[in-house]
Structure formats: C-alpha cells, structure tokens
Amino acid sequence: MSGIAFRELTPVSFLERAAAVFADRPAVVDGGETWTYERLWDRAQRLAGLLRERGVRPGDRVAVLAPNTHLLLEAHYGVPLAGAVLVALNTRLAPGEIGYILQHSEAGLVLVDSEHRGVLDEAMAAPVPVIDSVEYDALVDGAEPHRVEVADERSLLSINYTSGTTGRPKGVMYHHRGAYLQALAMAFHAELDTAARYLWTLPMFHCNGWCFPWAVTAAGGAHHCLRKVDPAEIWRAIAEDGITHFCGAPTVLTALAEHPDAADPGRALRVFSGGAPPWPALLARMGELGIDVRHLYGLTETFGPAAVCEPQPEWPADLRQRASLIARQGIANVVAEPVRVVDPASGADVPADARTPGEILLRGNNVMLGYYRDEQATESATLDGWFRTGDLGVRHPDGYVELRDRIKDVIISGGENITSVEVENAITAHEDVLEAAVVAAPHDKWGEVPVAYVALRESASLDEAELVAFVRERIAGFKVPKRVVFGELPKTSTGKLQKNVLRERAKTVP
Amino acid sequence: MSGIAFRELTPVSFLERAAAVFADRPAVVDGGETWTYERLWDRAQRLAGLLRERGVRPGDRVAVLAPNTHLLLEAHYGVPLAGAVLVALNTRLAPGEIGYILQHSEAGLVLVDSEHRGVLDEAMAAPVPVIDSVEYDALVDGAEPHRVEVADERSLLSINYTSGTTGRPKGVMYHHRGAYLQALAMAFHAELDTAARYLWTLPMFHCNGWCFPWAVTAAGGAHHCLRKVDPAEIWRAIAEDGITHFCGAPTVLTALAEHPDAADPGRALRVFSGGAPPWPALLARMGELGIDVRHLYGLTETFGPAAVCEPQPEWPADLRQRASLIARQGIANVVAEPVRVVDPASGADVPADARTPGEILLRGNNVMLGYYRDEQATESATLDGWFRTGDLGVRHPDGYVELRDRIKDVIISGGENITSVEVENAITAHEDVLEAAVVAAPHDKWGEVPVAYVALRESASLDEAELVAFVRERIAGFKVPKRVVFGELPKTSTGKLQKNVLRERAKTVP
CATH class of the missing domain: 3.40.50.12780 (ANL, N-terminal domain)
Known part of the structure; x- marks a missing residue:
C-alpha cells in the first residue's frame, strides 16, 4: 500500500x-x-x-x-x-x-x-x-x-x-x-488514556x-512492570503508584481479595479478568472492595479477549444481582465479528434462549493466521471459515454469550450433560469455599459422575457432608458431586485450573 | 481477504x-x-x-x-x-x-x-x-x-x-x-460507550x-437526531434527554454559551469542537458552564478530525491557564500518522520551538483516496506522499501542533508575516467581543495591512478607538488592525467564517 x-x-x-x-x-x-x-x-x-x-x-x-x-x-x-x-x-x-x-x-x-x-x-x-x-x-x-x-x-x-x-x-x-x-479495541474497552497507569500483573x-x-502505548499511558504476581506488592502499587488498570485471571483476583492488605482504593480502578469464567461470588466480593471488574473472554488464538462483557446502563446497581450479568462472557469486542454459538451436529446457530448449548465460533481480524507449521491442527480448528473455540456456551435473549464449559470438560452422566461450571458455581456460593473444580470420574453404572476438588478459605472447617448438603439445595441431584476432595488445586503457569490433572486423579478416587 | x-x-x-x-x-x-x-x-x-x-x-x-x-x-x-x-x-x-x-x-x-x-x-x-x-x-x-x-x-x-x-x-x-x-478513533477519543447519548448538532x-x-454505533450509544441547530432546543435536550456528547464548530459553542438557557448540566457532558480554532476566551467560558470541551482538528480530506488536543494529567486545572493549552490543535489521533509541520521552501520539518511556522502535512489510513474526477487537484494537494493541508502551524516543545493560520489568510505587511489568528485572539480577549475575523487589505506602502471585522455581544458599546487601544497593549504595533468594522460576520453553511468574502470587502475599506 x-x-x-x-x-x-x-x-x-x-x-x-x-x-x-x-x-x-x-x-x-x-x-x-x-x-x-x-x-x-x-x-x-x-x-x-x-x-x-x-x-x-x-x-x-x-x-x-x-x-x-x-x-x-x-x-x-x-x-x-x-x-x-x-x-x-x-x-x-x-x-x-x-x-x-x-x-x-x-x-x-x-x-x-x-x-x-x-x-x-x-x-x-x-x-x-x-x-x-x-x-x-x-x-x-x-x-x-x-x-x-x-x-x-x-x-x-x-x-x-x-x-x-x-x-x-x-x-x-x-x-x-x-x-x-485488537490493541485499539482493548484501549477503547478499557478506557485507557494518558492518565492510565497500567500494572503488569498479566x-x-x-x-x-x-x-x-x-494498547497502553496507543493511549499514552504508563506501563508499570512487575516481576512477580505478589498480592502485597500489587496492593502497595495500587495505594502508592496510583495504578488505574490491571488484568488478571480470577485466581489472581481471588488471591488479591483474600489478602490482608485488601482495601477499597477510594478511586477508580478498572480490572479486566479472563482466562476462566469468574464466579459470581468473587465478582461481588471485588465490588465490595470498590473495584470495577470487567469480564473478558478469548483464547490465545484470538489475540486474547475476543469478547467483552460490556455493561449496560440499565443493569441493576446492586452487586449481587449484577454479578450474574457480569459473569457472562458477553459480546464480540468492537473489532471482532459477532460471536456465534452453533449446534455441533447441525451447524446451525442455537436460539437465544439462555438454555441451548452450542460451540462458540469466532472469526475476524483478531483471529490467528493458523498454527505454526501445523496445517492439520489449523484445519481441525476451522469450521466453514470460523475458528472453533472448543468452548460450549449459550446465548442469552439480550445477545450476550455465556460459557457453559470446555466441551471436553462436560460430564455425561446417565445420558445427561452436566456442565462442570454450573456445579462449580453451586460450590463456590458457599462462603467457606475459595475455589472449586469439578471433573468427570468414570462410573460403571452412569458412565461418568461428577467429582469435586475444593480449596477452602484459611480457618474454614467445612466437611464433605455439609458441602454436599449445601450443593444439593441448589442444583439437581444427578449434578451433585459424588465425592469431594479438599486441598489446593493444580494450575497451569497462567493460572488456569488443570482439569486434565484432576481427571487423571479422579480415575482413582475411591 | x-x-x-x-x-x-x-x-x-x-x-x-x-x-x-x-x-x-x-x-x-x-x-x-x-x-x-x-x-x-x-x-x-x-x-x-x-x-x-x-x-x-x-x-x-x-x-x-x-x-x-x-x-x-x-x-x-x-x-x-x-x-x-x-x-x-x-x-x-x-x-x-x-x-x-x-x-x-x-x-x-x-x-x-x-x-x-x-x-x-x-x-x-x-x-x-x-x-x-x-x-x-x-x-x-x-x-x-x-x-x-x-x-x-x-x-x-x-x-x-x-x-x-x-x-x-x-x-x-x-x-x-x-x-x-476513523470511527474507532473517534469512539476511543470521545470515550463513547453504551450509555452515550449523542446529539446530532454537527x-x-x-x-x-x-x-x-x-462511531456512536460502534459504541452502542444512541443517536439523538436534530433538525436544526437551535440553542434553546440543544439546552432542552441536554437537560431533559440526558445528552452526554455532541460536536460543533466554535460558532455553535458561542451561540450556546451566549444563550439565556445556558446552565451547568451538573453531570459529565463532552463537547468536541473543530472546523476553526476556538479562542481561549470561549474555551474558558464553556469551562465555567462545567462543560468539558475537547478540541479537534482536521479537514474534509482527513475524514474530519486527524488531530485531537489530548489533555495531559499534569496540565493546570485552572481554566484560564488551561485554555491556551486546549486551544492548540494537538496531536495525531490514535489511527493517524504523526502530524508533520514542514518549511514550505526546504521541505524540512520545523523545530519544535512554538515559533517557526510551516505547512501542516498529514498522512495515514484516515486520508482520502483523492478528489473525485480531478487528478490535477489531487496531485497539487500531495507532497512526497503527504497531504498538504494548506494550514500554517507551529510545533510546541511538547509535540503539540498549533495552527497559526490558513496559508492564504496570512497577511504580509512591510515584508513581515502577520497571522490573522494571533490578531483575532488579541481582539476576542476583550469581553465585549463575540467573534472577530482579520483579513488583509491592499495597501500602497506596506503591501497589505490587517483589517478587523468584529461582532460584539448584545448591549456592548465598544468603539473602534477603544478596541484598537486594547489590542495595541497585547501585540506588536504593525499587527494592530488599521481599521475595525463592526457587524455580523459572514459564514459558510458549516459555520466557518468566510474570509474570502471579507477579503473582497476589505479591498474597498476606506
């Protein structure tokens, strides 16, 4: 040109x-x-x-x-x-x-x-x-x-x-x-400007x-480097360096919210979270700290966030009500093509009924060229010119998409689909629970059954029977975990829960 | 693709x-x-x-x-x-x-x-x-x-x-x-979002x-249509319809500021002004009404605003001090190439000394393809792959560009260049003056001399001698208008002062 x-x-x-x-x-x-x-x-x-x-x-x-x-x-x-x-x-x-x-x-x-x-x-x-x-x-x-x-x-x-x-x-x-x-889209959605002080937690x-x-450079903001995600250092930077924006996985936000230095900064602080669906209880807790959490969704293949959960002015101000809206993955970012949710069998878009699950497909200028030296993998990830995310989601009547699960994380029990995220949300609603992961364990009669791995807050003394009773009040019986294992959860280097590790462990759960 | x-x-x-x-x-x-x-x-x-x-x-x-x-x-x-x-x-x-x-x-x-x-x-x-x-x-x-x-x-x-x-x-x-x-750049700089209610004054x-x-559609805001630029209707829409943003030439802002319904809206209202350099006194007056005016600069050839006067957090809060910074044309918008200011003779960039004038050159994806069916005009407007704006400007030490004049509006008097804008700013600093335009009149001895056309506020009774004395205190003697003509100023349909009309009139000023 x-x-x-x-x-x-x-x-x-x-x-x-x-x-x-x-x-x-x-x-x-x-x-x-x-x-x-x-x-x-x-x-x-x-x-x-x-x-x-x-x-x-x-x-x-x-x-x-x-x-x-x-x-x-x-x-x-x-x-x-x-x-x-x-x-x-x-x-x-x-x-x-x-x-x-x-x-x-x-x-x-x-x-x-x-x-x-x-x-x-x-x-x-x-x-x-x-x-x-x-x-x-x-x-x-x-x-x-x-x-x-x-x-x-x-x-x-x-x-x-x-x-x-x-x-x-x-x-x-x-x-x-x-x-x-994508950088322009991020600068726009994050409302970066020359006054921005962006902390490099991500x-x-x-x-x-x-x-x-x-994106931060496009806006003329300042990059604040950070060698290590250390909650005490992050709270110090927020208080002393005037940090205005940062990004992080929900696990990072959990560590921040639980830290003794956690305090309302008393001024605007925008946090962008992605990498895994944040649970409503966490969003509500960040809100109590006066921190505005914006939920983003995307994959490595889409330059990061392809979708943003753009808040609408009519949404309720009350944090508990608002949290379930914010926890959705949302809508295509301003440079992305509208997100599709497609029935894997028929290839047709699912109705916007908040119920019918389908695979999330993405396309647009913020999608990768392909996998380096791996045409076969590129081919398998492509469907009719769209990128297959491997994520299962539903479309709400307002057009917002909500992730149900990774397709491979869905638990099929007695012919019924159980999305692990739904079970996890029921577990993390308990105030003693820090985080939870639910995976399939093989089962002779049902094919698969859900097993929960749960990390508790310090000083909590919840036991398996109490937690199961709590969850049973919230979701159908067949979705309730057949076993609960307490302890720290395995994570990837980027803070994602490693369900593949848990699935291996679940094979030998008694 | x-x-x-x-x-x-x-x-x-x-x-x-x-x-x-x-x-x-x-x-x-x-x-x-x-x-x-x-x-x-x-x-x-x-x-x-x-x-x-x-x-x-x-x-x-x-x-x-x-x-x-x-x-x-x-x-x-x-x-x-x-x-x-x-x-x-x-x-x-x-x-x-x-x-x-x-x-x-x-x-x-x-x-x-x-x-x-x-x-x-x-x-x-x-x-x-x-x-x-x-x-x-x-x-x-x-x-x-x-x-x-x-x-x-x-x-x-x-x-x-x-x-x-x-x-x-x-x-x-x-x-x-x-x-x-350009729409993305406008949505970013104007900080449009789903809560935006944009009034169509421009x-x-x-x-x-x-x-x-x-841009408004990209952000999911609402377009509020407006048949006619009627200050009373604009103030009504601001008060009753919750308008958050609008754009307008300085002449529109003047009409608004002078209107009896003018009132601080008591909430954020962002106004984007361009088409002519707004004078510091007008910016200060809008600030007193609690309205944040952002100054934009561009031409039809650049999809509108190619430059924005992006405020920096360290700029003084005091409106009078701040106005002279805001009145500058500013910097390339986020999708534009950095603005050049070039010596017309040598083709070299002028120093960033706020003094040396040069022609403003623009380039980038927000520049036109050319003039329709007029290759010759396209050719004359192009210099080494850059678009020639025909505007004379200086570069400040902070990189911001300030317009001095349209090149053809510069007055050459006794071999000295007088920029009409500088003389106009000296005139509009007087509180009785609503707006002013200064053009060249032919002169036997000096070649050209400046003549001022001035519109006064209602009920003002300023006369020529008083105004000339006021201006003489502010700028060098050879820049002071040799004649002042009071009355309404001729404008184009888009609200620009028609200096070509005034130049014709000035030929016969006694």
Missing part, C-alpha cells in the same frame, strides 16, 4: 506516535526507574539494531524468556522493528517444554532474564545465541538504531505457544493487522499480554 | 455487530420516536433493497439532501449496503451548487427531505429519480432486505464535496478502511459527521 491514504497496520506505529506526541510522558516504570516514550522508542530501535548486529534477519524468530520487565516490553517493539518474529516464552514451563518450543520455532536468538538463565541453559538442545539481562541494557544503549518497515500488515508478528494442557504446545501465529486492531508472554503492550 | 483471520474493514460492520449485541438498545431518537439497533439494522438493509428496486447498482452514487434526521443516518448504512456511494449534500448550498454536485457526481438517485424538495427541484438540470421523506418511511418498511458485501476495504464509500470557499466544490473520496478506523453532511454516524 502506498500514497497518502494507506499505511500498513502495525502495533509498532503506536510507539512511533507516542514518541512524537508523548515524548516526555512516562512510558515504563520498572524497579524505581522511569523511562519516557522518547527513550522507549529510541531503545526499541536500538534493540532492533542489536538484533541485526547479532545476525537476526527479517522473518527470523527471536525468543524471550523473561518476567514482566522492560526487557520483555521492549521486545514487543524491538523484535518487529528488526523485521523478526517474537516468541515470548512462558517462564513457568519446564526445560523440556522450552526446549521443544525453541526447536519448533527454530529461534535464532534468545533474550533471557538472568533469573531464568539456568532453565534456559538446561533447555537448549543445540546452542542458540543468547543475550542475558545482565548485559542487555548496556548492549541496547550501545547499539545503532535500526528499523525494518512492515511490508504487509498480514505478515507474521509473533508466535504464542499455547500452554498445552494436552499434547505438545501449538504455535499460534499473530499478524500485525490483528494486533493493531504475563506479557500470555497472548502478548492481551495486546496491552501496544 | 478470506479465511478465519481477515475481514474487510467497513463501518457498516459496526451496525451489524450492534444489531447482534445491542438489539434492544436505543439506536435512534428522532422526533419522539425511538428505534432499537435491531430495527435500525433491519431498516438499513431494507433501504438497500429499496435502492436496488429503484435501479441503483454497485458503484452508483446516491445523493442525500436532508438535515440530521433518521433518513440521513440510515443512508450512512443503507447506501453502502447497496454497494453504492453516499454523497451527502450540504443543505445550505444554493440550487446552482447542488446542481453542479449532482452533475459532477452523476448521482443516480436522490433522497430528499421534503423541507429541501423545492431547492432540489430547482437544482436539477436533468431529471434524477427522487425519493422524498414524505414517502420514505413506508417505502423502506415495504422493501426487501438486501446486502452487497464489501469486496475491497480500499474501495469508495462516500464522496464529500468541500464547501468551496473558492472555486468549484471538490469531491473528497472516502474509503471503507479509513471510515472504519451536520452529518459535513465529513460524514466526522465519522460519528459509525
């Missing part, structure tokens, strides 16, 4: 604009240091120059293994400025998994935080050039600025490997156009931080 | 999404009637069907001559749904000008509000099929829904004829991609209403 009218869409352009118009505004706050947008833009171009010096060529993959520091944030600009493809690695993966991704992506260089150097060294089967965080800042400052223009907005920007609860991780390919539009390696590395 | 990832960008998609997710929310409030988004989407598709029935084919031009009623709003969707090109006509043009545009655009059909039927009939040289507002609603309801998919997002969406203060009107060609992105025929016909 050329002429006065057309420019390739790329999220890198948001930093170029910010450097021109917000030159002296704070861009990055990291460990006591504050960098302006002018400096971030300069450093991003020098990082591109450094990568070039080290032999990175356009199209090459550059992996990063780092927590949410300025290094990983800069890589979201410096790697594409070198014309290269960003592969942000999950820092909680085992060396074997990291090794697999480095090999599968054929990464030509790795940027690593020294905290993770040991794991990286263990992970590398063949040697790959490494730049360590201990030398990184000086090397970047000493490099020459460099920039490769984006020739096609539909070209590859980054590869995000799925956490792979089953099988090998798959490499989700992001394109410049999608990241640009890992940037997770769906490129739902595109917030670019 | 195809596959799961790519969809053509078109602003029509915002209505399709709104119909899916905000089906029962108010979309249009017009003359006591309220239509939902479901109904608006249905009607837009039926309008497309009606146009097809009447012989409109993809690529044909459909003209509309109407005030800001639901008819013109629906045409912003129904015309592109028919694959046709929207030509929204300025309702204040003379029959000869309308006739020229109908002929130049070769409009195949005209939608007309019966209020303007007489002018249209007079304007048409050759007969063109007409649908009149008296029959329009019934015809639309009776038509079959129809829809032509957008095959290329870079294709023609609409043609907006410039008001043509000099020469023949030029047809500015808008594309789907630009309107989509004519939709003016740059397609700065893309707000699409």
Whole structure:
C-alpha cells in the first residue's frame, strides 16, 4: 500500500506516535526507574539494531524468556522493528517444554532474564545465541538504531505457544493487522488514556499480554512492570503508584481479595479478568472492595479477549444481582465479528434462549493466521471459515454469550450433560469455599459422575457432608458431586485450573 | 481477504455487530420516536433493497439532501449496503451548487427531505429519480432486505464535496478502511460507550459527521437526531434527554454559551469542537458552564478530525491557564500518522520551538483516496506522499501542533508575516467581543495591512478607538488592525467564517 491514504497496520506505529506526541510522558516504570516514550522508542530501535548486529534477519524468530520487565516490553517493539518474529516464552514451563518450543520455532536468538538463565541453559538442545539481562541494557544503549518497515500488515508478528494442557504446545501465529486492531479495541474497552497507569500483573508472554503492550502505548499511558504476581506488592502499587488498570485471571483476583492488605482504593480502578469464567461470588466480593471488574473472554488464538462483557446502563446497581450479568462472557469486542454459538451436529446457530448449548465460533481480524507449521491442527480448528473455540456456551435473549464449559470438560452422566461450571458455581456460593473444580470420574453404572476438588478459605472447617448438603439445595441431584476432595488445586503457569490433572486423579478416587 | 483471520474493514460492520449485541438498545431518537439497533439494522438493509428496486447498482452514487434526521443516518448504512456511494449534500448550498454536485457526481438517485424538495427541484438540470421523506418511511418498511458485501476495504464509500470557499466544490473520496478506523478513533477519543447519548448538532453532511454516524454505533450509544441547530432546543435536550456528547464548530459553542438557557448540566457532558480554532476566551467560558470541551482538528480530506488536543494529567486545572493549552490543535489521533509541520521552501520539518511556522502535512489510513474526477487537484494537494493541508502551524516543545493560520489568510505587511489568528485572539480577549475575523487589505506602502471585522455581544458599546487601544497593549504595533468594522460576520453553511468574502470587502475599506 502506498500514497497518502494507506499505511500498513502495525502495533509498532503506536510507539512511533507516542514518541512524537508523548515524548516526555512516562512510558515504563520498572524497579524505581522511569523511562519516557522518547527513550522507549529510541531503545526499541536500538534493540532492533542489536538484533541485526547479532545476525537476526527479517522473518527470523527471536525468543524471550523473561518476567514482566522492560526487557520483555521492549521486545514487543524491538523484535518487529528488526523485521523478526517474537516468541515470548512462558517462564513457568519446564526445560523440556522450552526446549521443544525453541526447536519448533527454530529461534535464532534468545533474550533471557538472568533469573531464568539456568532453565534456559538446561533447555537448549543445540546452542542458540543468547543475550542475558545482565548485559542487555548496556548492549541496547550501545547499539545503532535500526528499523525494518512492515511490508504487509498480514505478515507474521509473533508466535504464542499455547500452554498445552494436552499434547505438545501449538504455535499460534499473530499478524500485525490483528494486533493493531485488537490493541485499539482493548484501549477503547478499557478506557485507557494518558492518565492510565497500567500494572503488569498479566504475563506479557500470555497472548502478548492481551495486546496491552501496544494498547497502553496507543493511549499514552504508563506501563508499570512487575516481576512477580505478589498480592502485597500489587496492593502497595495500587495505594502508592496510583495504578488505574490491571488484568488478571480470577485466581489472581481471588488471591488479591483474600489478602490482608485488601482495601477499597477510594478511586477508580478498572480490572479486566479472563482466562476462566469468574464466579459470581468473587465478582461481588471485588465490588465490595470498590473495584470495577470487567469480564473478558478469548483464547490465545484470538489475540486474547475476543469478547467483552460490556455493561449496560440499565443493569441493576446492586452487586449481587449484577454479578450474574457480569459473569457472562458477553459480546464480540468492537473489532471482532459477532460471536456465534452453533449446534455441533447441525451447524446451525442455537436460539437465544439462555438454555441451548452450542460451540462458540469466532472469526475476524483478531483471529490467528493458523498454527505454526501445523496445517492439520489449523484445519481441525476451522469450521466453514470460523475458528472453533472448543468452548460450549449459550446465548442469552439480550445477545450476550455465556460459557457453559470446555466441551471436553462436560460430564455425561446417565445420558445427561452436566456442565462442570454450573456445579462449580453451586460450590463456590458457599462462603467457606475459595475455589472449586469439578471433573468427570468414570462410573460403571452412569458412565461418568461428577467429582469435586475444593480449596477452602484459611480457618474454614467445612466437611464433605455439609458441602454436599449445601450443593444439593441448589442444583439437581444427578449434578451433585459424588465425592469431594479438599486441598489446593493444580494450575497451569497462567493460572488456569488443570482439569486434565484432576481427571487423571479422579480415575482413582475411591 | 478470506479465511478465519481477515475481514474487510467497513463501518457498516459496526451496525451489524450492534444489531447482534445491542438489539434492544436505543439506536435512534428522532422526533419522539425511538428505534432499537435491531430495527435500525433491519431498516438499513431494507433501504438497500429499496435502492436496488429503484435501479441503483454497485458503484452508483446516491445523493442525500436532508438535515440530521433518521433518513440521513440510515443512508450512512443503507447506501453502502447497496454497494453504492453516499454523497451527502450540504443543505445550505444554493440550487446552482447542488446542481453542479449532482452533475459532477452523476448521482443516480436522490433522497430528499421534503423541507429541501423545492431547492432540489430547482437544482436539477436533468431529471434524477427522487425519493422524498414524505414517502420514505413506508417505502423502506415495504422493501426487501438486501446486502452487497464489501469486496475491497480500499474501495469508495462516500464522496464529500468541500464547501468551496473558492472555486468549484471538490469531491473528497472516502474509503471503507479509513471510515472504519476513523470511527474507532473517534469512539476511543470521545470515550463513547453504551450509555452515550449523542446529539446530532454537527451536520452529518459535513465529513460524514466526522465519522460519528459509525462511531456512536460502534459504541452502542444512541443517536439523538436534530433538525436544526437551535440553542434553546440543544439546552432542552441536554437537560431533559440526558445528552452526554455532541460536536460543533466554535460558532455553535458561542451561540450556546451566549444563550439565556445556558446552565451547568451538573453531570459529565463532552463537547468536541473543530472546523476553526476556538479562542481561549470561549474555551474558558464553556469551562465555567462545567462543560468539558475537547478540541479537534482536521479537514474534509482527513475524514474530519486527524488531530485531537489530548489533555495531559499534569496540565493546570485552572481554566484560564488551561485554555491556551486546549486551544492548540494537538496531536495525531490514535489511527493517524504523526502530524508533520514542514518549511514550505526546504521541505524540512520545523523545530519544535512554538515559533517557526510551516505547512501542516498529514498522512495515514484516515486520508482520502483523492478528489473525485480531478487528478490535477489531487496531485497539487500531495507532497512526497503527504497531504498538504494548506494550514500554517507551529510545533510546541511538547509535540503539540498549533495552527497559526490558513496559508492564504496570512497577511504580509512591510515584508513581515502577520497571522490573522494571533490578531483575532488579541481582539476576542476583550469581553465585549463575540467573534472577530482579520483579513488583509491592499495597501500602497506596506503591501497589505490587517483589517478587523468584529461582532460584539448584545448591549456592548465598544468603539473602534477603544478596541484598537486594547489590542495595541497585547501585540506588536504593525499587527494592530488599521481599521475595525463592526457587524455580523459572514459564514459558510458549516459555520466557518468566510474570509474570502471579507477579503473582497476589505479591498474597498476606506
């Protein structure tokens, strides 16, 4: 594209604009240091120059293994400025998994935080050039600025490997156009502006931080880096650094709400939650802390949140009533195609009756190009030009979609479908319960029966019989868990409950 | 484009999404009637069907001559749904000008509000099929829904004829991609959401209403139609209908601020002003009414506002101090390329010293395809791939751009450049002055000298000598107007001061 009218869409352009118009505004706050947008833009171009010096060529993959520091944030600009493809690695993966991704992506260089150097060294089967965080800042400052223009907005920007609860991780390919539009959508829905102080609780390696590395920059807000999700440090940042926005999985919100430092910040604080359906009791509890929680829904394959639960002005103000509305996954974000819910057998859209379940299908400019070097997986995830989420949902009469379950998490007991989420919500309604996961256990007579894994609040003394009696008052008898196991729940590195682990355990529940 | 990832960008998609997710929310409030988004989407598709029935084919031009009623709003969707090109006509043009545009655009059909039927009939040289507002609603309801998919997002969406203060009107060609992105930018900067109630004070025929016909829909807000810019009716709508946002030229804001019903609405009301630089005194006065005025800058050629004066949190709260910051044209909007200010002789960017003037250049996806059937004009407006605005501005050290003048409005007196805006600001600082325009008058000795045309507030009794003395205290002697003429100022149909008319008059000022 050329002429006065057309420019390739790329999220890198948001930093170029910010450097021109917000030159002296704070861009990055990291460990006591504050960098302006002018400096971030300069450093991003020098990082591109450094990568070039080290032999990175356009199209090459550059992996990063780092927590949410300025290094990983800069890589979201410096790697594409070198014309290269960003592969942000999950820092909680085992060396074997990291090794697999480095090999599968054929990464030509790795940027690593020294905290993770040991794991990286263990992970590398063949040697790959490494730049360590201990030398990184000086090397970047000493490099020459460099920039490769984006020739096609539909070209590859980054590869995000799925956490792979089953099988090998798959490499989700992001394109410049999608990241640009998704970042705009996030800036719009999150109401980011120049006064925004965004705290990096959500890992940037997770769906490129739902595109917030670019969205916050588009708005001219400040990125507050955070090495570790530590509730005490988050409450400190809220109180002392004037944080206005952050994102996090419900498990992160639970940890915050339960922390002794939890306090109403006394000013607007917007929190965006996704990764798993938040339970109504948690939403209500955050509301009591004066924190506005917006619920988002999406997958790695959709650049993060494809749907937002946009509140409507007529919704009740009362938090308990409102929570069940907010807990829904909602509607397509402003750049996404309207969400479809489709009967898997017939392929027809289900009625908007809040009852009939179907698979959630997504499409639009915020959908991946496909899985890297895996055409078969790409093909299986596609149905008539739509992306199959593997999530089961219903459509409410107001058009809002509500997730019922992952299709593979549905429990089929005596021919009846039981959605694990419904049973979980009945359990977490009990005030002693912190969180719960319900999975299928094999059963001779019923085929499958629900089994519950439950984490209790500290000092709670609830027992199995009491909890079962509580749940029985709320849902049909056949949905009530046949066994309850108390204890901490296994989670993936991004905070998702690992139902595959629990399903394995449930096979041997007596 | 195809596959799961790519969809053509078109602003029509915002209505399709709104119909899916905000089906029962108010979309249009017009003359006591309220239509939902479901109904608006249905009607837009039926309008497309009606146009097809009447012989409109993809690529044909459909003209509309109407005030800001639901008819013109629906045409912003129904015309592109028919694959046709929207030509929204300025309702204040003379029959000869309308006739020229109908002929130049070769409009195949005209939608007309019966209020303007007489002018249209007079304007048409050759007969063109007409649908009149008296029959329009019934015809639309009776038509079959129809829809032509957008095959290329870079294709023609609409043609907006410039008001043509000099020469023949030029047809500015808008594309789907630009309107989509500009609408997103407007929704973001205006902080529109589902609770927004947008009042249609800005004519939709003016740059397609700065893309707000699409932006308000993207956010799921309500369009409140308005037949006529009547300050009493606007204050009524603010008080009774809960208006949250509107746009208008400074002349509209002046009329509002001066009206006896002017009152602090006691809640958030965001006003976006552009079309001419608002003077600091007016911004300060709106602030006293508790109304937040955001200043926007752009041209027909840039889909309306290409720049926004984005406030920064550190700016002083005091309105008088703040007004001079807000009065600047600001920075590129979130989808625009950074604004350039270029020395016309050397082509180099001017320093950010708030002093050195240069021509403002714009580029990006929110720039026109060119002028319809006028390659020569397109060529003259282009410089090295950038659009030449013809506006003279400076860049401040913080990166914000401030307009000094239209290049052709600069007065060259004794070899010194005098920007008319600077002289006007010195004049409007006087509390008796409502508005002022300064133009060049020919002068034997100095070449040109400044002459001021000034409208006073009602009941003011300021005379020429007093005003000249007031101005002399504020600006250098050679910039002080050599003559002051009191009286109402001539304006274009969109509320811009007609300096070309005043320049003609100034030739004969004694």
